[in-house]
Amino acid sequence: MEHHNLEQIFQDKIDQEIKIEPRDWMPDAYRKTNLRQISQHAHSEIVGMLPEGNWISRAPSLKRKSILLAKVQDEAGHGLYLYAAAETLGQSREQMIEDLHSGRAKYSSIFNYPTLTWADMGAIGWLVDGAAIMNQVMLTRTSYGPYARAMVRICKEESFHQRQGFEVLLVLSKGSDAQKAMCQDAINRWWWPALMMFGPRDGESTNSDMSMKWKIKRKSNDELRQQFVDMIAEQVKLLNMTLPDEKLRWNDSKKHYDFGDINWDEFWQVVKGNGPCNKERLAARKKAWEEGRWVREAASAYAAKQKQKQQAA
Amino acid sequence: MTNASLIDFTLYLADSTLILGQRNGDWCGHGPVLEQDIAITNVTLDLIGQSRSFYQYAAQLIGNGCTEDQLAYWRNEREFKNALLCERPNGDWAQTILRQTFFSFYQRELFTQLLHGADTTLSAIAEKSLKEVRYHCRWSSEWVCRLGDGTQESHERMLAAVENLWPYVGELFVAAPYETALQIDTATLKSNWMDAITAVFTEATLPPPSLTSTFMHTGGKNGQHTEALGYLLAELQYVQRSYPGCEW
Ligand SMILES: [Fe+2]
Ligand SMILES: [Fe+2]
Ligand SMILES: [Fe+2]
Numbered sequence: 200m201e202h203h204n205l206e207q208i209f210q211d212k213i214d215q216e217i218k219i220e221p222r223d224w225m226p227d228a229y230r231k232t233n234l235r236q237i238s239q240h241a242h243s244e245i246v247g248m249l250p251e252g253n254w255i256s257r258a259p260s261l262k263r264k265s266i267l268l269a270k271v272q273d274e275a276g277h278g279l280y281l282y283a284a285a286e287t288l289g290q291s292r293e294q295m296i297e298d299l300h301s302g303r304a305k306y307s308s309i310f311n312y313p314t315l316t317w318a319d320m321g322a323i324g325w326l327v328d329g330a331a332i333m334n335q336v337m338l339t340r341t342s343y344g345p346y347a348r349a350m351v352r353i354c355k356e357e358s359f360h361q362r363q364g365f366e367v368l369l370v371l372s373k374g375s376d377a378q379k380a381m382c383q384d385a386i387n388r389w390w391w392p393a394l395m396m397f398g399p400r401d402g403e404s405t406n407s408d409m410s411m412k413w414k415i416k417r418k419s420n421d422e423l424r425q426q427f428v429d430m431i432a433e434q435v436k437l438l439n440m441t442l443p444d445e446k447l448r449w450n451d452s453k454k455h456y457d458f459g460d461i462n463w464d465e466f467w468q469v470v471k472g473n474g475p476c477n478k479e480r481l482a483a484r485k486k487a488w489e490e491g492r493w494v495r496e497a498a499s500a501y502a503a504k505q506k507q508k509q510q511a512a
Numbered sequence: 513m514t515n516a517s518l519i520d521f522t523l524y525l526a527d528s529t530l531i532l533g534q535r536n537g538d539w540c541g542h543g544p545v546l547e548q549d550i551a552i553t554n555v556t557l558d559l560i561g562q563s564r565s566f567y568q569y570a571a572q573l574i575g576n577g578c579t580e581d582q583l584a585y586w587r588n589e590r591e592f593k594n595a596l597l598c599e600r601p602n603g604d605w606a607q608t609i610l611r612q613t614f615f616s617f618y619q620r621e622l623f624t625q626l627l628h629g630a631d632t633t634l635s636a637i638a639e640k641s642l643k644e645v646r647y648h649c650r651w652s653s654e655w656v657c658r659l660g661d662g663t664q665e666s667h668e669r670m671l672a673a674v675e676n677l678w679p680y681v682g683e684l685f686v687a688a689p690y691e692t693a694l695q696i697d698t699a700t701l702k703s704n705w706m707d708a709i710t711a712v713f714t715e716a717t718l719p720p721p722s723l724t725s726t727f728m729h730t731g732g733k734n735g736q737h738t739e740a741l742g743y744l745l746a747e748l749q750y751v752q753r754s755y756p757g758c759e760w
Contacts, residue, residue, distance in 0.1 A: 245546070253542035256534060259751035259760040260581045261564050264537075265557060271540050272553040279546055317751055317760075374758050484543065491544025493669070494605045496660025499547075504661065 213414050218344035220285040229413055233343050234288045235304075236415065238295045241281035241362075242306035244274045245479050246299075249315040251323060259317055267320060268364055273356045280352060284345040300485050308466070309396050311474030316475055318378075318385035325362015326386075326393040329431065332357045333423045334397070342414040365434065373436045386435070387443040395466045396425040425455055432456045518631060518694035520571045520593065521610025523583065524733055525634075526566030527594035530584055531741070532615055533559035534748055544605055550587065551651060555612065558644040565637045584652050585752035589735075589742050593688075597680040599741045606669040609655040610677055616648040618684050621701045629694070653712045660716025669674035670718060678721060691733075710735055 205224045212219060216292055219225055248271050255271065258264035282292045298304035309327055310447060338350040371382035386487070398420040410416040418426075428447075435442055446459035468474065528656050536556040543549030567580035574583075597615060602608050623645060626638035659666040685702035702723070731737065751760075 210562065245541075248541035253535045255540055256747050258749055259557070259585075261530075261560060261584055262569070263760055265560050265564070268537060268540060268553060270549055272557070275541075275546055275550045275553070279550070328533075354698075369758055375755065377755055378758055420618050487542040487544070491605070493663070493665050494544035496661070497666030498658050500666075500742075501658040501662040 210412075213342050213412075216414075217287060219342050220344045228409065229343075229415075230288055232410060232415060233346060233411070234285055234290060234489050237281055237285040237343075237346050237349075238290070238298070239305050239307075241278050241285060241295065241481070242299045242304055242308060243310065244278035244281060244305045246484060247311045247327075248274050248278075249480055249483055250310055250312070250476070251320060253314050253322050254317060257317070258320075263320075263367070269325070270360055270363065273360065277349075277356070278347040281346075284349045285342075287345045296488060300481070300483075300488065303474075305470075306467040307396060308474060309392050310480055311469050311477045312389070312392050313475050315388070315446045316381050316385060318368065318381040319389070321367030321371065321382070322385035322389040323362050324360050324362075325368055325434075326364075326389045326431065327396070328357050328360040328364060330393045330396040330427055332361060333427050337417050337423065340414075340417060365438075368438055368440075373442060383440050386438075386440050390442050390467075391445070391461065392469075394428070394461055395469075397421070397427070399463070399466075428456050463495070515573060516688040519570055520690035521694050521696075522566050522570040522573065522634070524593040524595075524688065526563045526570055527592045528598045528615075529559045529658075530563035530682065531568065531592070531594040531744065532598040532611070533563060534744060535598070536608070536612070538602055539608065549707075552608070552660075555648050555651065558641075558648065560639060562637070562641045563646070565640070567650070569633050569637065581752065585749045589737060589745060591735055592737065592741060592745070593681075593733055593735055594741075596683055596729055596738060597677065597742060599732070599738060600677060601681060601740060603673070603676070604669060605655075606659050606666065606673040607676060609652055609659065612652040612668065612672040612686075613650065613656050613712065614681050614709070616645055616652055617705055618681075618701070618707075619645045619713075620649055621704045622696070625697060625701065627646075628712060631694075656712055656718075660713070660718045670716065674718065674721065678726055679729050682723060682726075683730045685729075686730055688733040703731040710744075 206226060209219070209223070209225060209229075212223075219229070251267065251271050251274075255267055257263065258267050282295060285295060286292060295304065299306065309330075314323070318327050332354065335350050339347055339354055341347045341350065365455065368382050368386075372376040401407065401419045401421045404479055406418065407416065411419075432447060432449075444459045446457060448457055450457045469477070472478075534554050536552055540549065540556065543552060563584070564580055566662055567583045570577040570583055578698045578734075595615075597611060600607070600611055613741055615671045620642065623638035624644050626634050627642070629638075656670065662668070666754065685698045685705070687696060687698045691698065706721075706723060713720055752758075
């Protein structure tokens with residue numbers, strides 16, 4: 200068959216909302232874009248365990264400790280689904296992990312910010328998982344089948360995380376003055392980085408056009424960001440807290456909230472590796488991987504011995 | 513059986529599961545491979561869940577509005593009754609796995625005894641927990657086998673773990689006064705536990721252990737701990753204590 204015919208069939212499927220499956224023909228760039236995006240998403244889930252993992256040992260009650268453990272464990276599960284989805288495109292998990300460790304692969308910059316107080320567990324759930332959900336709900340309809348299906352499972356848990364995070368803040372917001380201050384401080388620190396999670400402004404986002412045509416993405420960065428601002432600007436009222444943006448105000452003609460300028464210089468600095476915790480996060484991942492090497496080797500040596508024994512028997 | 517003995521014994525069970533859970537929790541996000549990161553966190557969640565059941569029961573026995581968090585967050589080093597084994601540092605995966613195996617097999621025997629004990633609440637918690645504990649026994653002992661019979665390096669690390677942790681298992685079978693009061697049969701616990709562990713060690717190609725050949729540390733059950741516990745509690749308790757009287 201002619202190459203452009205294959206491409207036509209492929210695009211027709213996309214246009215008719217038929218999912219692309221691992222064995223289907225797909226343009227090289229489609230495969231690469233998906234692989235890059237899914238593995239980056241997987242890495243984000245795994246690196247994302249670290250900032251919250253920080254607080255497992257210090258959670259202020261046994262109930263909160265259990266909830267936090269379960270939440271961080273969920274993120275590990277998300278990583279697992281996503282690595283599996285990415286593997287259907289022909290790259291091994293080991294290779295993806297090596298790419299993360301060498302810096303070839305990226306992960307979401309949000310996880311390069313530090314978790315300084317207990318209130319950060321609430322702010323992350325509410326704002327970071329909340330921002331992630333905007334993106335992930337859209338991705339449940341993405342054109343690559345395994346990615347879309349992984350997202351359906353993940354979204355259910357993410358919305359649970361967001362509610363739990365909000366609930367952490369709600370308790371603080373009704374607590375002592377010190378707790379209220381802790382709550383507001385966490386919102387102040389996480390608000391702008393959360394807005395940056397949606398990526399560069401539409402005009403400056405490099406991969407966007409093809410991603411829209413191939414229905415990998417279905418909404419632009421700015422559309423998703425606006426949707427998020429509109430949601431959070433309402434929810435923050437329930438906490439009796441404020442968002443750290445003097446320009447935030449309802450625009451009745453647009454039926455959206457107006458909001459202030461994002462510090463894009465900070466955004467690019469963190470992407471380039473100069474965020475508060477870039478080095479620590481990557482170092483922690485590498486350390487776990489290196490120190491786990493002998494364990495993985497032992498497991499495969501043992502499995503090989505067992506197999507041999509079975510064959511001999 | 514006095515109420516005080518029942519409270520102390522319940523706190524012993526609560527503290528042991530909490531402290532081991534606290535230790536294991538440090539692996540979350542740092543495991544040797546993703547699937548095992550999830551698996552050990554499952555074990556951790558079970559342990560914390562068990563500790564909560566025991567603390568809630570102890571709080572109920574103590575009365576006066578006592579809560580699980582008061583017991584976990586507002587008692588000091590000398591009041592914690594956990595077995596010393598539970599507070600031993602994580603070390604490498606071999607140490608963590610072996611510590612879990614020793615403790616889970618002990619829990620399996622102890623909880624089986626509690627099923628038929630006089631206290632119905634403890635029987636009920638034991639029954640619920642046994643389902644989890646059986647899984648922990650299987651998961652952790654499979655790892656002892658993998659590491660013991662894996663590579664030269666993993667075998668050596670297992671031997672080091674045995675040498676490190678063995679002096680802390682004897683305490684499990686020395687009855688504290690509150691165990692005597694509750695008629696816990698530590699002799700049966702000990703022989704069943706030794707049989708099970710010997711079987712695991714044999715399959716793992718590790719030399720069979722003996723409970724008589726090593727000096728054994730004691731004290732944890734009565735509130736006398738290793739230096740490690742103070743640091744662990746400082747971390748576990750600091751938020752509660754920095755903001756007294758708050759809801760979280
Ligand atoms: Fe996520
Ligand atoms: Fe997630
Ligand atoms: Fe999440």
